[in-house]
Structures are given as structure tokens and as C-alpha cells.
Amino acid sequence: MECQLTITRTEQKKEKPASDKLGFGVHFTDHMFTMDYTEGKGWHDPQIVPYSPLTLDPAAMVFHYGQAVFEGLKAYRNQEGKVRLFRPDQNFKRMNRSLERMSMPLIDEEFMVEALKQLVAVDKEWIPTESGQSLYIRPFVIATEPCFGVRASHTYKLVIVLSPVGAYYAGGMKPVKIYVENNYVRAVRGGTGNAKVAGNYAGGLKAQVEAKEKGYEQVLWLDGVENKYIEEVGSMNVFFKVKGEVWTPALNGSILEGITRDSTIQLLKDWGIPVVEKRISMEDLHTAYVNGELEEAFGTGTAAVISPVGDLNWNGHQMIINGEKTGELTTRLYDEMTGIQYGEREDKFGWSVKVTE
Template structure:
């Protein structure tokens, strides 16, 4: 970065905070936000914490036309001792650089940005809720800002971080959800942007989710975009299956997002002596495992929901009920351990949390 001296401008008066029992995902925002700019030949410059406010962009800004953008999602938690904890934030900043590389966006200095993030949270620390199940959602993102309609990477960018106090992501909470196996629409293909956290991956998924919601399902299970038979992700989460005492999850293949909760889940399971296999698994194979009585549990993993048990899968005319639509023992154990570490209730023997 060419200039990384942080400027801080605070709001003259603070916003009214929502009640902790009225928190929904992504509706309320804190008093301040972080911004820094990039210019080709100059690098990242002018890092600043300023009052949360609208951003003014030229109508020709390239983000509007070509979708050159990446983002991240992580959380800050308030412990019973009133400490504010971040869960593996360095992994999110590493991933935003991985995504940026795929979208031809310049890298950020991960260590420096982590310090900026900590300072932003410190300023808005009163917004970190303390009610169980709540947290402060953190959304870092980069947008292309050059006013130019040429089909080429932007020469200017904004990197921003906004903060939002949130409750549970899913109304179902830790209760099992119903999932529709998606056979018509495609989330991503190998060589595309599926392994990057970029806007188009999510808006292109709306149609499938819209159809699934109308049919009474909570989420969709994505299959590979070429043969439509290999399981990839569930909604915006990675997916795991407990089969005959082993845990199977789709291997990273260039079209699956490398989730931080996915990584933590694999590391936890292996530390508990539970075998974890990362491999291709077909939807037909999974339904056969259920028919044989071998499919014991299924769950999604992600920052927003942490662990989301799957109680039912619907594939065309075939339906399977998993674990009597009850939250599995392993899913509950993982949820309790992960949320326990995140909120400081459980000892963090893995060194995953960072105090603000």
C-alpha cells in the first residue's frame, strides 16, 4: 500500500440501535464504515473510518456494468466476559485475495486490513450484541469504480467494510431444513467463478431458490454444471454427509467455495478421531446410501448459519428423510463446539479466535 495511515472521522450523533430480539440478517448497520481506494500505479491509499453513509459513484462505474467485485462474510462475537472475538479472520482476508485474483482485482495487505478491521469494530463495539445466537456480521468487499465501458479490468477500486448486528440466519435455527436437489439450473462450472466469492454467483442462484421456496423447500442442493450428477454445495453453504460412521464432503474442484466453516469442521472432526473423506459423491450414490440405511446425517456449513442440519432431500420424484428429521448428534456436537469457541464459552485450543 502506498499510504496506510488511518484517518478516523466519527459521527456527531449515534444511531438508535435495534432491540436484540428484533435483529434479522443484514437489515441494520452500525455508525461507521471503513473505506480505502485503489488507483493503478499508486496502489491502495487513503484508508479511513467514516460515518456510515451512501456512496456516490459515476453511472459508468464498471461495477454496474461488468460485475467486477468480490466480498467476504465473517462475524464478531461478544463473550460472557464482555470480550469481542473474531473467528479466523485471517482466513477470510486470504480468501478475498484469492477471489480478487480470479476477478483481476488488486490484492490487499491482509495483515494491515485486519488491523483496520479491529479498529473499526473497536469504534463500533457497542453494536456487538450479547444475546445468545446474535453476533456482529462483517462484510468486507471490493468494487470496480473506474467510469469506463471498455471490457477490461478497472483501474480504480474501493475496498469497504460495513458492519451489521444480526440474529440467527435461518428461522429454523439449528432445526433440520428441507432441501430440493436442483437439476435445471447451474451454480458454477470448473474454470468459472464458483471458487471465488463474487456477486454474480449469488444472483444467478436466485431463480432456483425462488422455485424451491415456492415448492416449500428451504434451500437447494447444487449439482455439478456439466454432468448434473455430482453434489457440490447446498444453497450458499458447503455440505457434509455422515455415512457408515465416516463423514464425506465434496472435494474442492474449482467450482466449490472453500468455506472457512468447512475447513474448521474438517479439522474438528479429524481432531475427534472421526474419518473425513473429501471426494466426489453423486446424488444417485447418496440416495443409494439412504436406501441401505447407511446415510446417518447431513448438514450444511457456513459463516451465517454455522451448522444447518438437513432433514429431508427431494430429488425429482424421490424423497428421503434423514435421521427422522431430527438434528443429528454430530451436527449438534459441531454446532456447540464451533459456537462455543466463537463466543468464548469453550476453550479455544486451536488458536482460531482473535480478540479485538
């Protein structure tokens, strides 16, 4: 791989959106990172260039056979103006796992972290500064070879785009209502559920639409074989506090290995709170609820960090958790995680990567 990164700065900068109009993933910065792959040559021509549309052949294999993987992480600016990334090495490690699953070429993880740091530094003025705001980062790889043969592509493109985003909890952290999905499944073991593959998300949209029609914000996914064991909530990993112990579904080949999930587990263990990774059936969870033992529930992911769950509907059984109020542990995890991300709390794990001093 040719590791000489070139930078071409834009001659016409965009107008930046107002801080109260950011939304999520609707505005994009002045620059992007691109790199190409050619079989026999490897990854080549890494560059930071002005943000612009991609030009692809209509027969590009990504459109027909779905070779597409992506990642999601954020850059944070604290009150002192210092910019940090949160565990970017883990995002590129996971990207390599996704690439391998989809028969796509692996990347140099160390190089990609350094390239990302340079891209964020180039567009650092786009990082919003108000509480809870950040710069969302979307790396992705797509198959670009024009061919209708059902096989892996011989050429690929890696792109990273940046988007300033507003605070996820602009009006304060509020527990969400979740519908337990029984008709559709997100993934099965042996499929692509443990990879961050574009098609996984398209396949989940139908259930999400139907849940919203019922008055719920998201769905709780069950396993695709027995339809009884909990896997994920929406596009997040999920945790339950039961009698002082925290349960989360064990990684089983169909659950995405979330970086926020792993960070949450490490924090809980550091605090001396028991964490159990295991198969969790809806029957067991409902029994815990009936017995008054289900104390808190929350999802973990890049966008929300920690998302409290206040209402679970399973086959008509409504479970109101903690009086539909955000739990003490949920709040503590959110405050600690975001504190580390913004550089405002001690980072004993070495998760925070400085982009600028």
C-alpha cells in the same frame, strides 16, 4: 500502500434496534471502513468514517461488467464482554483469491485484519449480547472507474460495513428441506465458483425461488458438466455422515473453499472421526439412504455455522434424514464451533482473535 489509518467518528449516533428485532443484515452501525485503489498508486487513504451512502459514477464498471467480490464473517461478544473475531485472516486470504480471479488488485491481509479490529472496536457497542447474536461483517471491493471498455478497471473501492444480527436459530435448531436442483447450475470448473463473487449469488436466485415454490427452503447444487455430482447446498458447503464416516465434496475449482468448512474438517479429524473429501454422486448418496447408511446431513457457513438437513428431494425420491431431527454429530459440531467463537470453549487451533479484553 499508505497504511496510516485515520478515524473520523460520527457526531450523530443512530438509535440501536431492539435485540428481538435484529433480523439479518437490515441494520447497520455508525461507522464503516473505506480504502481506494488507483492504478500506479496502489491502495491508499484507508479510513474509518461515519456510515454513509457511496457516490459512484453511473458508468462505474461494477455496474456493467460485474467486478465485485465480498466476504462475510462475524464478531462475537461473550458474557464477560470480551469481543472476538473468528479466523479473519482466512477471510482476507480468500478475498485475495477472489480478487485475483476477477483481475482486481490484491490487498495487504495483515493490514486488513488490523483495520477490521479497529473498526469493530469503534462500533463495539453495537455488538448484541444475547445468546446466539453477533455482529456480521461484510467487506467488499468494487470497480469504480467510469468506462464502457470491456477490461479490468483502473480504480477500485474497498468497504467494510457492520450489521448486528439476531440468533440464526432463535426458535431452536431445525433441519431444513432441500430440493436437488437439476435445471440450473451454480458454477463450472474454470468459472468463478471457487471465488466469492457477487454474480455467483445472483445466478442462484432463480433456482432458490422455484425451490421455495415447491415447499423447500434451499437447493442442493449439482456439478455443471454431468449434473450428477454434489457441490454445495444453497450458499453453504455440505457434509453427509454415512456409516460413521463423514463425506464432503472435494474442492474442484467450482466449489467455494468455506472457512467454516475447513474448521469443521479440522474438528472432525481432531475428534478421530473419518472425513473423506471426494466426488459424491446423487446415486451414491441415494444408495446409502436406501441401505439405511445415511445418518446425518448438514451445511456449513458463516451465517448459520452448522445447518442440519432433514429432507432431500431428488427427482421425486424423498430422503428423510434422521427422522428430520438434528443429529448428534451436527449438534456437537455446532456447540463446539460456537463455543470457540464466543470464547467459551478451548481454542486449541488459535482461531479466535481478540478485539477487546
